[in-house]
Amino acid sequence: MKLLKPPGVYAPQEDTAMLIAALRREHLSPQAHVLDVGTGTGAVAIAAAHHGAARVVAIDTSAVAVLTTRLNALLSGHARAIRVSRGDLTEPVTGLRFDLVLANPPYVPSAEVPMAGRGAARAWEAGVDGRAVIDELCANVPALLRPKGVLLVVHSVMSNPAMTVARLTEAGLDATVTERRFVPFGPVLRERADWLETQGLIEHGQEKEELVVIRAEQP
Known part of the structure; x- marks a missing residue:
């Protein structure tokens, strides 16, 4: 289906497609509850509902993204299955548990302070090492997973997947890289290529x- 993609909301790209493909490889029970962190247009949340999730919670810090996801969920016919909340990462679902958590977090290394940007830039600016948001996810998501619950997260090799796997493993999850894909630089990376090289x-x-998908399962 075609999604509404207003200015200021992260439009689905290769990383979105990789995350959705990984989602489709997961078996979801008819009662599965899914969390989509940083939903943007709602593309991943809608894919989860279409894949059979009984309930999907989609979170974004952007009010425009929240409205966009609600409209796209309605247009897709999945509005009843998708609840959209505005908030910082996993804060709106503290204390809840999920069978599957999906995340396409900001991961582009930047000299800018994370979350200081406006509009769509908030979806990619991730601090000098690209891990400002990824590390917070690694710390918070394990407590949100039910037994045998799974986290699927996509990010760039520039933001150190080995560290993500290590931190999730330290948190007690069985974590591994399940997919790798090379994609051409987009406008953001082309613009800061000199800085990335330095x-x-x-x-x-x-x-x-190189983008990767990391799968981490709760014992």
């Missing part, structure tokens, strides 16, 4: 980044 995050003349 940080040692890309090679001179590099024009593609």
Whole structure:
């Protein structure tokens, strides 16, 4: 289906497609509860509902993204299954438990302070090491997973997937990289390629980044 993608809301891209493909490989029970962190247009939340989730909670810090997801859920026919909340990462669902948590967090390394940007930039700016939001997810998500619950998170190799796997493993999850894909730089990475090179995050003349999907399961 076509999604509403207003200015200021992160439009689905290759990372979104990878996360949705990983979601579709998961078996969901008819009673499955799913959490989509940083929902943007709601593309992943809608895919989860279409895949059979009984209940999907979609969260975004942007009021425009929250409204967009509600409208897209309605247009997709999944409005009854999807509840959209505005809030910071997992804060709106503290104390709840889910069978599947999906996350496409900000992960682009930047000299800017994370979350200081306006509009769609909030969906990618992630601090000098690209881990400002990823680390918070690694700390918070394990407590949200039911037994055998799964986290699927997508991010760039520039933001250190090995560290993500290590932190999730330290939290007691069985974590591994399940997919890798090279994609051409978009406008944001092309614009800051010189800075990324000075940080040692890309090679001179590099024009593609490697994205990964990490799957972590609660025992």
